[in-house]
Amino acid sequence: MWLLFHRNAKTRTVRGGEQFVETCPECGVRATFVEVEISNKMGLFFVDLVGETQRAYRCGACGQTFDLKDEPDAAPREAPPKSPKELERERQAAERARLEAEQAREEAARARKVAAETRAVRIEDELAELKKRMGR
Numbered sequence: 001m002w003l004l005f006h007r008n009a010k011t012r013t014v015r016g017g018e019q020f021v022e023t024c025p026e027c028g029v030r031a032t033f034v035e036v037e038i039s040n041k042m043g044l045f046f047v048d049l050v051g052e053t054q055r056a057y058r059c060g061a062c063g064q065t066f067d068l069k070d071e072p073d074a075a076p077r078e079a080p081p082k083s084p085k086e087l088e089r090e091r092q093a094a095e096r097a098r099l100e101a102e103q104a105r106e107e108a109a110r111a112r113k114v115a116a117e118t119r120a121v122r123i124e125d126e127l128a129e130l131k132k133r134m135g136r
């Protein structure tokens with residue numbers, strides 16, 4: 001978000017500073033912007049504006065300097081309060097999940113029972129086979 005620009009500000013390019021290509025709001029040219037320090041009125045010292053929220057960038061086409069604040073959208077936004085409809089949907093989803101878990105438990109129990117019965121039948125068969133052999 002472009003905030004404001006300094007007319008005729010004296011600037012110095014920050015060595016190793018940021019660079020990006022953006023359409024200049026002043027001259028309309030898609031130019032490379034470079035991170036700059038802006039000189040104070042005395043022109044003796046450079047005021048370091050490079051901070052967490054305030055940075056200055058200079059248009060490579062027209063030389064105009066801008067302050068660039070971080071996008072407000074980047075700030076973490078609080079989740080909007082849930083509507084009763086949403087809460088009801090969530091409650092229903094939880095209920096559905098609970099029923100599905102119950103169903104899965106029942107199926108597992110059934111499968112265990114079938115496996116046990118199969119085993120019992122096999123043992124009976126083996127016993128019958130054994131008896132047959134013993135009878136000989």
Ligand SMILES: [Zn+2]
Pocket residue numbers: 024025026027028029031059060061062063064
């Ligand atoms: Zn420009």
